[in-house]
Amino acid sequence: MFVDEINLTVLSGAGGSGSVSFKNSSIKSSPNGGSGGTGGSIKIKVNSELHDLSHIISNSSLKAENGSDGNKNFQNGKNGEDLTIEVPSGTQVFVENELYADLHERGSTYNVIDGSRSGRGNFDLISKRNPNPQICEQGQKRQKLNIKLLYSIYSDLAIIGLPNAGKSTLISQLTNSKAKIGDYEFTTITPNLGILNNSDFKLKICDLPGLIKGASEGIGMGNKVLKHLRNTKTIVYLLDPLNEQYSLNEQINLLNHEIEEFDKSLCKIPVIKVVNKSDAIEEDDDSYVYISAIQAEGLNKLIKNIEETYNKGSKRIYEDFQKITINSDNLNISYEENKFTCTGSIVEYIIGISGSSEEVNNEIFYRYEKSTIPEKLQEEGIQNGDTVVLGNLEFEYKK
């Protein structure tokens, strides 16, 4: 079954924690605790051998490997393996309905979430301020993101029209495609692909499900059809003179309108207006190409027209687009009854320390003072005597 849309939850690997150890354990000198390994990242990579998303399980949770913890004697933890999701070229990545990546190039890789930060061991924490640390950092937890993958087929020519216009009949005549044909509406529910092999001319053709009024708002299979126009070079409007509801002109207006409403940029793709079922009507308008798909009449003329339009059309260039997803340094402050609760990855970093309790507290306050939190708290209107909450730590605010 052809799959062109998938929702997924992805989680980066957690960072490994550092360790506290000493060469001389009786007097706790010469720190030699190793650091944790970084967690694995989540990546999305184009594999041009793929032609849909059916190899990915919808609504599943995909996790990268955790980094392992550091150990005594300078043993650093191993980094977690990245998890790479392979997708066909022509895949878009959405986070909360916002486009984050549009992947076209072979091998192109999008970093959805970086692996979580590792914690340093007491050897890596040696500093002038603390030459003999008895503390280490904990690794950062997994970062989670809900994403949607959307695949749009590449084609040289897409055939669109109202239900029953004869689109599947036409692709079956032009190519090797075995598209299902029926005298009822919505016979086609997923796109059919076929190759037209015409001596020096080879075209990938796509037959799409029928479009109806309101398609751009998702009526019928509307946006599932329209999104496949994103990666096509030429469009055939296949018009049905036997349609009892819409005249030829009304069919053109309907198709133009739905495409424009869905995505204005698709209006630039050259369109050939083809009237099918010429076996059943009089041909009386030069602005159309008349064919009878069922009787294979007028197809050579149509192929010539497609060839000319295709060659004349500006060659569409598909460029990758990528933007960074997770801002790893985030801070949220909530306020209730003189209590300012701070959460986010900055806070996790500040309080993620273990070891000797006195040193842990000193280090937390040192990091807190150096961070942007005091300034942000002032902006939020904190007063002396109010309470600051960082994780499970509460203290009185003093300017």
Ligand SMILES: Nc1nc2c(ncn2[C@@H]2O[C@H](COP(=O)(O)OP(=O)(O)OP(=O)(O)O)[C@@H](O)[C@H]2O)c(=O)[nH]1
């Ligand atoms: N008279 C006549 N009938 C045709 C012609 N082409 C297709 N048909 C008939 O029209 C009906 C619909 O054909 P399909 O090819 O399934 O149409 P479609 O546009 O793919 O339909 P959907 O997938 O439902 O949108 C079938 O009964 C075909 O036999 C033609 O050139 N002349």
Ligand SMILES: [Mg+2]
């Ligand atoms: Mg069909």
